[in-house]
Amino acid sequence: MKKLFISLITVFTLAKIVNAQEISGTVVDERNLPIFAANVYFKSNPHNGAISDLNGYFSIPYTYDNDTLIITFIGYQNKRIPAVELEEDSKNIITLNADPVLLDEVVIAGTTPISEQFSTEKLSSLDIYMNPISQADPLKAIINMPASTNSDESANPSLRGSSSDRSRVIYNGVPIYRPVRASSLNNIGFFSIFNPEMIDVQTVYPSNPPLITGNASGGIIDISTIKKISKNTYQLSAGIGNIGFSMGQKLQGKSTFIQIYGNWQNSYLLKKINTKSLPDMKSYDTKDVGINFRYTLNDKMYFNSYNYFMSENYNGTSAMLAYQGNLKSNGLRYFSVNNFVIFFKKGMFKINHGYNYEKKEVLFGNNILNSKDYSHYASIDYKTDITKK
Known part of the structure; x- marks a missing residue:
């Protein structure tokens, strides 16, 4: 009988x-x-707590009688309850008292000079090369400017918090749409299609762009090619994944010249040397060539033509939503920017023409995306200083 009584006590205790x-x-x-x-946890084990659901309900493993249950939530005073005071069922109703925080009044008053409202940034080719984060890329050189708000690795410019499609890149007076290459499936291009060797001045208008280059609520990046070269130049570069060259040749004085550059990027050596790196990339091959020709007829008249051709192929693995598989893409692009300029005594007359051809094919899973784009652009500008009599 005694053993039975002890057993019953043990069962009820357990x-x-x-x-x-x-x-x-x-x-x-x-x-x-x-x-x-609300955060609910025991003081002895703060990393094994719980949070209350939409109905305020919570359930948490019990520790020991000498512990303390802590309940916290933003805007309320912390609550501490000794473990021995807790009920063993859901009758524990825990009330949190509000903990308002009063802030002192802050008054900010400022006057901004009118000139700063129309502020611009100008970059030369040397500024682009010397920028530590530009990677010698004209569009990436603006990333560290105060007005730049790029949130990804794309070379597409984003100004004043706007998306990249609300900023416009102007090249010698002609808008260039999609000014990037090495595009992925989401159309993010990691490099621009411009060569800094051919740039004279790159002007960034983060707000209030010039009236002649409208259709850009985010801002304008206005790029002008060089106007003269002082000497002939020849450059050759090579690396594990690329070979490139550039040349500048005077044809008649300093103001009539031709510039040519080319690059070939291939993944063969890179993948051979780094066999375990870049597992999602199987191969890539990119070729691009640019030619800038400037012919000066006299002191008041010149013609400039810039032509660019690019071919890129990529083979790798990509993921979208719940699917991961092979991604193949190949594309061709050609665009031409041509300008004829005449200077008068009281102004300047300019004719601009641009042509763009772009073809792209992407294969991802059972999706085949084909796109072709043909576009022309033409404009006539006349500038004069109306303040002069």
């Missing part, structure tokens, strides 16, 4: 311990409304 393994309750505010996502 049952009480088992029931006490979980403590549950509801967290409410002073109006008895449930508080969602």
Whole structure:
């Protein structure tokens, strides 16, 4: 009989311990409304807590009687309850009191000079090369400017918090759409299609762009090619994944010249040397050539033509939503920018023409995306200083 009595006491004690393994309750505010996502944890084990659900309900493993249950939530005073005061069921109604924070009044007054409202940034080719984050890329050189708000690795410019399609790149007076290469499936291009060797001045208008280059609520990047070369130049570069060259040749004085550059990027050596790196990239091959020709007829008249051709192929692995598979893409692009300029005594007359051809094919899973784009652009500008009599 004595053994039976001891056994019954043991069973009831174990049952009480088992029931006490979980403590549950509801967290409410002073109006008895449930508080969602309140933090609930024991002081001895803060990393094994719980959060209240939409109804304020929570359930948390019990520790020991000398512990303390802590409940916290932003905007409310922290609550501490000794573990021995907790009920073993969901009758624990825990009320949090509001903890308002009063802020002193802050008055900000400022006067901005009118000139700063129309502020611009100008970069030369040397500025682009010397920029530590530009990677000798004209469009990437503006990333560290205060007005730049790029949030990805794209060379597409983003100004004043706007998306990249609201900023416009102007090359010798002609807008260049999609001024990037090495595009991925989401159309993010990691490099621009411009060579800094051919750039005279790159002007960034983060706000209030010139009227003649409208259709850009985010801003304007206005690029002008060089107007003269002082000597003939020849350059050759080579690396693990690329070979490039550039040359500048005077034809008649300093103001009539031709510039040519070319690049070939291929992944063969890179993948051979780094066999375990870049597992998602199987191969890539990119070729691009640019030619800038400037012919000066006299001191008041010149013709400039810039032509660019690019071919790129990529083979790798990509993922979208719940699917991961092979991604193949290949593309061709050609564009031409031509300008004829005449200077008069009281102004300047300019004719601009641009042509763009772009073809791209992307194969991803059972999706085949084909796109072709043909576009022409033409404009006539006349500039004069109306303040002069």
